[in-house]
Amino acid sequence: MALLEVDDLHVSFKTTDGIVQAVRGVSFQVDAGQTLGIVGESGSGKSVSTQTIMGLTRGAQITGRAMFEGSKDLLTLPLPEMRKIRGAEIGMIFQDPLSSLHPYYKVGWQIVEMIRQHDKDMSKKQARARAVELLKLVGIPQADRRVDDYPHQFSGGMRQRAMIAMAMSLNPKLLIADEPTTALDVTVQAQVLAVIKTLQEEFGTAVILITHDLGVVADVAENVQVMYAGAVMEKADLRTTFFANHHPYTEGLLLSLPAYGGERERLRPIHGQPPSLISLPPGCPFAPRCDYVMDRCRTETPPLASVGNDATHLSACWLPHDVAARNELRRKVTGEPLPAQAEA
Amino acid sequence: MNAETTATAPEPAAGDDVLLRIENLVKYFPVQSSSLFRRDREFVHAVDGVSLEVRRGQTLGLVGETGCGKSTLARCVLRLFNLTSGRITFDGKDISKLKPRQMRPFRREMQMIFQDPYGSLNPRRRVGSIIGDPFAIHKTATGQERKRKVQEVMELVGLNPEHFNRFPAEFSGGQRQRIGVARALAFRPKLIVCDEPVSALDVSIQAQIINLLADLQKELGLTYIFIAHDLSVVRHVSNTVAVMYLGKVTELAPVDDLWARPRHPYTDALLSAVPVPDPDKAGQRERIILAGDVPSPISPPSGCRFHPRCPKAAPTCVEKDPVLEPRLGDEANHLAACHFPVEDGEDISKARPTISAEDRVIESGLLGSA
Numbered sequence: 001m002a003l004l005e006v007d008d009l010h011v012s013f014k015t016t017d018g019i020v021q022a023v024r025g026v027s028f029q030v031d032a033g034q035t036l037g038i039v040g041e042s043g044s045g046k047s048v049s050t051q052t053i054m055g056l057t058r059g060a061q062i063t064g065r066a067m068f069e070g071s072k073d074l075l076t077l078p079l080p081e082m083r084k085i086r087g088a089e090i091g092m093i094f095q096d097p098l099s100s101l102h103p104y105y106k107v108g109w110q111i112v113e114m115i116r117q118h119d120k121d122m123s124k125k126q127a128r129a130r131a132v133e134l135l136k137l138v139g140i141p142q143a144d145r146r147v148d149d150y151p152h153q154f155s156g157g158m159r160q161r162a163m164i165a166m167a168m169s170l171n172p173k174l175l176i177a178d179e180p181t182t183a184l185d186v187t188v189q190a191q192v193l194a195v196i197k198t199l200q201e202e203f204g205t206a207v208i209l210i211t212h213d214l215g216v217v218a219d220v221a222e223n224v225q226v227m228y229a230g231a232v233m234e235k236a237d238l239r240t241t242f243f244a245n246h247h248p249y250t251e252g253l254l255l256s257l258p259a260y261g262g263e264r265e266r267l268r269p270i271h272g273q274p275p276s277l278i279s280l281p282p283g284c285p286f287a288p289r290c291d292y293v294m295d296r297c298r299t300e301t302p303p304l305a306s307v308g309n310d311a312t313h314l315s316a317c318w319l320p321h322d323v324a325a326r327n328e329l330r331r332k333v334t335g336e337p338l339p340a341q342a343e344a
Numbered sequence: 345m346n347a348e349t350t351a352t353a354p355e356p357a358a359g360d361d362v363l364l365r366i367e368n369l370v371k372y373f374p375v376q377s378s379s380l381f382r383r384d385r386e387f388v389h390a391v392d393g394v395s396l397e398v399r400r401g402q403t404l405g406l407v408g409e410t411g412c413g414k415s416t417l418a419r420c421v422l423r424l425f426n427l428t429s430g431r432i433t434f435d436g437k438d439i440s441k442l443k444p445r446q447m448r449p450f451r452r453e454m455q456m457i458f459q460d461p462y463g464s465l466n467p468r469r470r471v472g473s474i475i476g477d478p479f480a481i482h483k484t485a486t487g488q489e490r491k492r493k494v495q496e497v498m499e500l501v502g503l504n505p506e507h508f509n510r511f512p513a514e515f516s517g518g519q520r521q522r523i524g525v526a527r528a529l530a531f532r533p534k535l536i537v538c539d540e541p542v543s544a545l546d547v548s549i550q551a552q553i554i555n556l557l558a559d560l561q562k563e564l565g566l567t568y569i570f571i572a573h574d575l576s577v578v579r580h581v582s583n584t585v586a587v588m589y590l591g592k593v594t595e596l597a598p599v600d601d602l603w604a605r606p607r608h609p610y611t612d613a614l615l616s617a618v619p620v621p622d623p624d625k626a627g628q629r630e631r632i633i634l635a636g637d638v639p640s641p642i643s644p645p646s647g648c649r650f651h652p653r654c655p656k657a658a659p660t661c662v663e664k665d666p667v668l669e670p671r672l673g674d675e676a677n678h679l680a681a682c683h684f685p686v687e688d689g690e691d692i693s694k695a696r697p698t699i700s701a702e703d704r705v706i707e708s709g710l711l712g713s714a
Binding site for chain 1: 409410519576577579619626631633636637
């Protein structure tokens, strides 16, 4: 049984300009102890879908199901029930650690409140001891003293660690990390990713990692889901995503990275802009920017189907699933020999 | 495309291919003293004795963590800040002490592209008038002529010249950054400072802007100072890279040299911390995870400023500030400021500092054992 199973999730917002279809039929599942990386550009719906699961998208029209531990549908759960799950069973870390901590309260107090909210039997003293222990765990020096600091006395990396400490305080089964390292320097990013990885190994927490950084994904994730314009484009394990991907968007994302373009060569960007989510074109949302576009792509939306016989590799694209035929097309379009990795 | 030179542009010094020379540049910012009764003022040592050269048509990359002084350095070069001390020579002329009025002709020669394509464009003004600002300020073109020039530069950066009358809100992030580039290019400057020009953009759009900057450099012979925290981007665009830490340059080298043979332990750690988008390499790489955070620039550590976090720190590092010079028989253009430079093939993740505990950043918790 999957820990979290999201089925055909649709989220839309009414705005003065029209209805924004932020998420259009997203399904995924996370097993206990597993790390799922969700990759996509701004507006791809990666944050909205997880925020909806946590009940944080107010005023949105939501359809679909999000089953937690097989029995509880997070989308229809009454608020008091939801509150018991939020924080205790599912922890969440946001991108900006400064605005997720309350500036008026001491860091330790905020962790204590979080613990006592869910565990009424714990005394203040015990909760405080637990807060110190957690801060030590995420590598805050002199945790017994820093526990009485205010958020502004912490550096960016320390704040994010405090957020992780808070999210992990009740030993959740699932941790949702929404761009946890985007606001941090690479050296601090490495520290924070190491903390997340170690905590996961220690406690067997499942992690959903939302990021736009494919380097972070390669480092942490086991499975990857690539999103574009509110829909899943491709879903596969880590190696398949990087070395044997099927969808042209995944390929485009990887090729546009400086590390993949080789040294001193011209980068290969994806041309054009992402579509507006208010008036999406018919057919495949990526068709206007796709190098492989065919007539069919502009009229029929490709379903998310397994590539060849591999049930774990799904792609929403009309291109042939046969690897040889796909590579032949790739050669024609890119006009260059295959990247060595693709053949692996 | 017309290569127009403006009337009062400073004459280039003949036979010198160094466009910009920074000598011993120092910039301190005063801060409110923490103690009520303390009379002596405290200073943030934002840039503390930096010397660099940028050659014509080349790109100097500046990297370092938040607060290392890279943006302050760039703004000092453009004289957006007055210098505390030091000298800046641009195109053979000393500009470090010029008054704002005297700086004016130089302003056409040096421009800046900012990080945030949303914050750097006035939302209430039309794109044409934003890009036309340089012409208006320097009173070089009016009316139809200004419009023609603006549309010319819009075309140059890949914007549709017919969108002249639109507002910034009607453009996407990538297009807005093109507007920022167009504005910087209006006078065909010699030097452009790019302060995190692609950090706010999505990956696929990032590549578009990087290619645009590369094309423009080739076409117009531009010189860039390129600041970015994304080291793979810096590696892609730069000829030379300067690594900064707490207001000082710790290492300066040609880009390939720096990646192949980082001499300063900080450079080594910084490069190893970059996540590589390749699952195979990500697994086997030896990561050097630095302890703690950058210390306060108000009272920087003694000796080598990196010593509290350095895995190779020794007593000498606490006492003596290392000189920026070629180490371990490197070429004259590869400089590092370190008493114990990293040797070829050395793995500093296994090194342990030999200095007393109070000089180090305290390590505890999971990371200490990891």
